[in-house]
Amino acid sequence: MQTKKIPISEIKVGDLILVKPGEKIATDGVVVEGESFVDESMITGEPMPNFKKKGDWVIGGTINKDGVLIFEAKKVGKETMLSQIIKLVEQAQASKAPIQRFADIVSSYFVPTVLMLSIITFVFWYFFTSTNNLITAMLNAISVLIIACPCAMGLATPTAVMVGTGLGAENGILIKDVSSLELLGKVKALVFDKTGTLTYGKPNVLDILLKNQDSKFTLRIGGQIDNSKLKIIQIACSLEKLSSHPIAQAVVKKAKELKLQSLKVSKFKSLSGFGVEGEILGKNYYVGKLLKEEDDFLEAKKAKEAGKTVVYVYEEKKVLGALVVADRIKNEAHQLIDNLKNMGIEVYMVTGDNRQTALAVGKEIGISEKNIFAQVLPKDKEKIVKEIKKNLGGKIVAFVGDGVNDAPVLASSDIGIALSTGTDVAMETASVTIVNKNLLTILKAINLSKKTIKTIKLNLFWAFFYNVILIPVAMAGKINPILASAAMAFSSVSVVSSSLLLKRAKI
Numbered sequence: 001m002q003t004k005k006i007p008i009s010e011i012k013v014g015d016l017i018l019v020k021p022g023e024k025i026a027t028d029g030v031v032v033e034g035e036s037f038v039d040e041s042m043i044t045g046e047p048m049p050n051f052k053k054k055g056d057w058v059i060g061g062t063i064n065k066d067g068v069l070i071f072e073a074k075k076v077g078k079e080t081m082l083s084q085i086i087k088l089v090e091q092a093q094a095s096k097a098p099i100q101r102f103a104d105i106v107s108s109y110f111v112p113t114v115l116m117l118s119i120i121t122f123v124f125w126y127f128f129t130s131t132n133n134l135i136t137a138m139l140n141a142i143s144v145l146i147i148a149c150p151c152a153m154g155l156a157t158p159t160a161v162m163v164g165t166g167l168g169a170e171n172g173i174l175i176k177d178v179s180s181l182e183l184l185g186k187v188k189a190l191v192f193d194k195t196g197t198l199t200y201g202k203p204n205v206l207d208i209l210l211k212n213q214d215s216k217f218t219l220r221i222g223g224q225i226d227n228s229k230l231k232i233i234q235i236a237c238s239l240e241k242l243s244s245h246p247i248a249q250a251v252v253k254k255a256k257e258l259k260l261q262s263l264k265v266s267k268f269k270s271l272s273g274f275g276v277e278g279e280i281l282g283k284n285y286y287v288g289k290l291l292k293e294e295d296d297f298l299e300a301k302k303a304k305e306a307g308k309t310v311v312y313v314y315e316e317k318k319v320l321g322a323l324v325v326a327d328r329i330k331n332e333a334h335q336l337i338d339n340l341k342n343m344g345i346e347v348y349m350v351t352g353d354n355r356q357t358a359l360a361v362g363k364e365i366g367i368s369e370k371n372i373f374a375q376v377l378p379k380d381k382e383k384i385v386k387e388i389k390k391n392l393g394g395k396i397v398a399f400v401g402d403g404v405n406d407a408p409v410l411a412s413s414d415i416g417i418a419l420s421t422g423t424d425v426a427m428e429t430a431s432v433t434i435v436n437k438n439l440l441t442i443l444k445a446i447n448l449s450k451k452t453i454k455t456i457k458l459n460l461f462w463a464f465f466y467n468v469i470l471i472p473v474a475m476a477g478k479i480n481p482i483l484a485s486a487a488m489a490f491s492s493v494s495v496v497s498s499s500l501l502l503k504r505a506k507i
Contacts, residue, residue, distance in 0.1 A: 003018050008026050008027065009077075011026060011027055011073050011076050012073065012076065013073055013074060013075070013076055014072060014073060015072070015073045016032065016070055016071070016072055016073075017029065017070065017071055017072075017073060018068070018069075018070050019036075019064045019068070019069045019070075019071065020064070020068055021036070021064060021065065021066050021067065021068065021244070022063070022064065022065075023063070023064055024061060024062070024063055024064075025038070025058050025059065025060055025061065025062050025063070025064060025069075025071070026060060026073075027060040027073050027075060027076050027080055028057070028058065028059055028060050028073070028074055028075035028076075028079070028080045028081055029057075029058055029071040029072050029073045029074045029075070030055065030056070030057055030058070030071055030072050030074055031052050031053060031054050031055060031056045031057075031058060031069055031070070031071045032054060032070050032071060032072050033054065033069070033070040034053075034054075034067055034068045034069040034070055035051070035052065035053045035054075035067050035069075035272040035273060036051075036052055036064050036065060036066055036067025036068065036069050036272070037049035037050065037051055037052070037065040037066055037067070037245060038050055038051075038052050038058060038062050038063065038064055038065060038069075039062060039063040039064075039065055039246070040059060040062045041195075041201075041403070049065050049245070049246060051272075051273045052069060053273070057074075058071050059080075059081050059082070060075075060080045060081065060082050061080075061082045065244055065245065066243070066244045066245065066270070067272055081378075082404075084379065106153065106460075106464075107153065107154065110148070110153065110467075114144065114145065114148040114471070115145075117144055117471060117475060118141045118142075118144040118145050119141070120475075121137075121140050121141045121144050121474070121475045122137045122138065122140070122141035123137075124137075124475075125137035125140050125141075125477065136477070139480060139481055140474065140475065140477045142481050142484075143474040143477075143479050143480060143481050143483075143484040144471055144474045144475055146474075146481055146484040146485055146488055147467065147470045147471055147474045147479070147484045147487060147488055148467055148471060148488075152459075152462070152463035152466060152467075152488075152491040152492050152494070152495045153460060153463035153464060153467065155459070155463075155492055155495045155496060156456060156459030156460045156463050156495050156499075157178075157456050157459070157460075159459070159495065159496050159499035159500075160452055160455040160456045160459060160498075160499040160502060161178050161181060161452065161456070162499070163452075163455075163499050163500060163502045163503050164181060164448060164449075164451070164452030164455070164502060165181065166503070167448060167502065167503055167505070167507070168181075168445065168448050171441065171444050171448070171507060172434060172435040172436035172438070172441050172444075173432065173433075173434060173435070173441060173444060173445045173448060174432065174433040174435055175431070175432055175445075176430070176431045176432065176433075177431060179431075180415050180431035180432050181448075181449055181452055181453075182449065182452075182453055183396050183398075183414055183415050183449070184398070184415060184432065184445055184446050184448070184449030184450075185446060185449035185450035185452075185453050186395075186396045186449075187345060187396045187397070187398045187414075187415065187446060188344075188345060188346060188392055188395035188396055188397070189345060189346040189347070189348060189388055189389075189392055189395065189396075189397045189398070190340060190345055190346070190347055190348070190397075190398050190399075190400060190442075191348040191349070191350055191384070191385055191388060191397060191398070191399045191400070191409075191413075192347070192348065192349050192350070192399075192400045192401075193349075193350060193351065193381075193399075193400065193401035193402065193403065193406050194349055194350075194351035194353060194358060194361060195327060195351065195352075195353065195403075196402040196403060196419070196421070197400055197401055197402050197419060197439075198329060198330060198333045198349065198361065198365065198439075199327040199328060199329050199330060199333075199361065200327060200328050200329075200330060201327060201402075202246075202250070202327065202328075203246050203247055203249075203250040203309070203325050203326065203327055204250050204253070204254070204325065204326065204327070204328045205233070205250050205251055205253075205254035205323050205324070205325055206308065206324045206325065206326050206328065207303070207323070207324040208229040208232055208233055208321065208322075208323055208324075209297075209299045209300055209303070209310075209321050209322045209323070209324060210228055210229060210232070210299075210320070210321040211295075211297045211300075211319045211320065211321050211322075228320070228321070229321070230258065230260065231320070232313050232320055232321045232322075232323070233251070233254060233255055233258065233260060233323065234255060234260045234261075234262070234263065235263070235280060235285050235287070235313055235315070235320075236251045236255075236287045236311065236313050236323055237251050237252050237254070237255035237260060237262050238262040238263040238264075238265050238278075238280055238285075239265060239268070239276045239277070239278050239280075239285060239287045240252055240276060240287060241262055242265065242268050242270075242276065242278075243270060243276050247309065247311060247325050248276075250325055251287075251311070251323060251325075254323075263280050263281065264280070265278040265279065265280055266278060266279045266280075267279045267284075271288065273289075274288045274289050275287050275288010275289055275311070275312075276288060283315055283316055284315075284316055284317075285313070285314060285315055286312075286313075286314040286317075287311060287312070287313050287314075288311060288312065289311075289312065290310075290312050291312070291314065291317075295312070295314075295319045297319070297322075299322075300312070300322045300324075303322075303324045305356070306360045307326070307354070307356045307357030307358070307359065307360030307361065308324045308325065308326040308357075308360070309324075309325040309326060310322050310323070310324060310325070311323040311325055326357075329361060329364060329365060330439055332438060332439045332440050333365045333439060334364070334365045334366060335440065336439045336440055336442065336443065337365050337366045337367060338366060339440075339443050340443070341366070343443075343446070345446075346371070346388075346392070347366075347367050347368075347371060348367070348371040348372070348373070348388060349361070349362055349367050349371065349372045349373070350373045350376050350381050350384055350385075351372075351373070351374055351375075351376060352374075352375060352376055352377065352378075352405070353374060353375070354374060354375060355372075355374035355375060357374075358372050358373075358374035359372060359374070378405035378406070378408060378409075379408070381399075381405075381406070381408070381409040382408050382409045382412050385397055385399055385409055385412070385413050386412075389414070396414045396415070397413060397414050397415075398413060398414060398415040398416070398417055399413040399415075399416055399417065400417045400418075400419070400442065401416075401417075401418060401419075401426060401430075402418060402419040402421060402426050403426055404426065406418075406426050407426055407429045408429075410426055410429045410430045411429045411430075415431055415432060416429060416430035416431050416432070417430055417431075417432045417433075417434065417442060417445070418430030418432070418433050418434070419433075419434050419437075420433055420434060420435045420436070420437075421437055432445060444507045447507040448507045451502060451505045451507065452502060455498060455499060455501075455502045458498060459495045459498050459499065462491075462494060462495065462498070463491065463495055466487075466491045470484075470487055
């Protein structure tokens with residue numbers, strides 16, 4: 001077979017495309033030859049790569065890990081899944097209408113009303129009073145205008161927003177627009193992506209299991225005699241360090257944490273879709289999937305039932321034990337969920353991962369089973385959020401995510417909250433970005449919104465109260481323009497001072 005390089009734009013449906021290890025898959029298609037693990041995290045958000053063989057579907061933009069694949073292009077250009085995600089983002093952003101603020105509505109009526117009252121004041125004092133004095137009529141009419149303009153009501157919202165967004169930035173909360181700042185405090189449901197949001201997004205070795213707890217192996221590690229569990233991780237590390245699989249990287253990382261030295265491996269083989277094997281110290285070892293059902297044991301079964309990935313370690317075709325690998329839940333996730341519930345906010349989780357794993361994570365951090373949606377495609381996340389909003393009677397629903405696959409729903413939700421540890425497209429699409437890595441900052445963002453809106457309402461009340469009291473006094477001729485100027489300035493200063501007090505608020 002002859003191969004040649006061509007631009008992606010020239011790929012046509014039906015073309016056969018060769019993908020080497022580490023290369024990106026150019027477009028959507030079906031594998032016709034070869035086997036390999038493919039990292040689809042940019043689309044699905046899940047850290048574990050998927051094993052692809054003949055007949056399996058591959059997605060453009062994903063990364064081929066360790067094998068060679070030949071696939072037939074089935075969708076190109078605007079028809080690919082990645083292009084569809086981009087299209088959804090653009091549509092969602094275009095359809096996002098700005099919220100009409102209360103102050104704008106009041107101002108649209110207030111300004112012409114003040115002008116009419118000023119004219120009425122002039123007419124009354126000039127034509128219907130005994131003074132019949134042009135200067136008196138003009139001074140009283142001007143006093144009405146000065147009292148109301150520039151109006152403290154016009155400063156009530158922007159000053160509070162400016163201080164609120166600044167306070168947010170100091171606490172690691174970047175708010176893109178005023179509408180989001182207002183809506184955050186009204187959120188009635190938060191929908192979380194799982195991988196990279198509630199979890200760290202990388203596989204980790206969580207436990208080391210022995211098939212026979214009574215068995216005692218001795219192996220010289222770093223000059224000292226250590227236990228059988230360390231032997232298992234050392235054997236696994238020695239083999240897995242020769243593999244590029246993410247699980248292999250997790251095993252090697254764990255061995256480094258335990259300061260274990262890898263052993264010399266000979267006759268190494270990578271068994272596509274199963275694991276790796278090789279010879280160590282004259283014995284044959286295998287690390288990977290369970291080879292025979294009778295080799296399984298209780299602790300490993302429990303780990304699998306809990307949604308964890310179990311990697312078995314064999315010595316001369318006999319199971320020594322297993323490594324439990326999973327994406328670790330963030331330390332503060334449980335506290336976040338508890339606090340949200342205490343605030344009366346419904347919590348949901350949407351993930352592309354399998355239901356067993358999703359339920360295990362949900363159970364550990366306190367999300368109800370009925371509020372968990374698993375094996376969800378990126379295009380369906382938006383539908384689920386809309387359905388949740390409908391079930392809540394149209395109340396405000398926010399989505400928290402971090403990946404490219406979350407971009408459409410981040411754009412279309414009432415509020416999209418992105419984590420700065422995620423992708424650039426997610427942060428660009430979201431209306432709120434959490435800059436630090438702490439999930440509890442979401443609680444601060446909600447509290448910031450509530451305090452900012454409270455300040456705005458207080459400012460509007462005092463500004464409106466001031467006008468309601470003093471405009472009639474000015475119309476009655478009891479305030480001259482000099483006093484009106486002083487009163488107007490005092491009202492503006494009081495509103496600005498009220499907003500500045502927000503800077504001291506604890507969120």
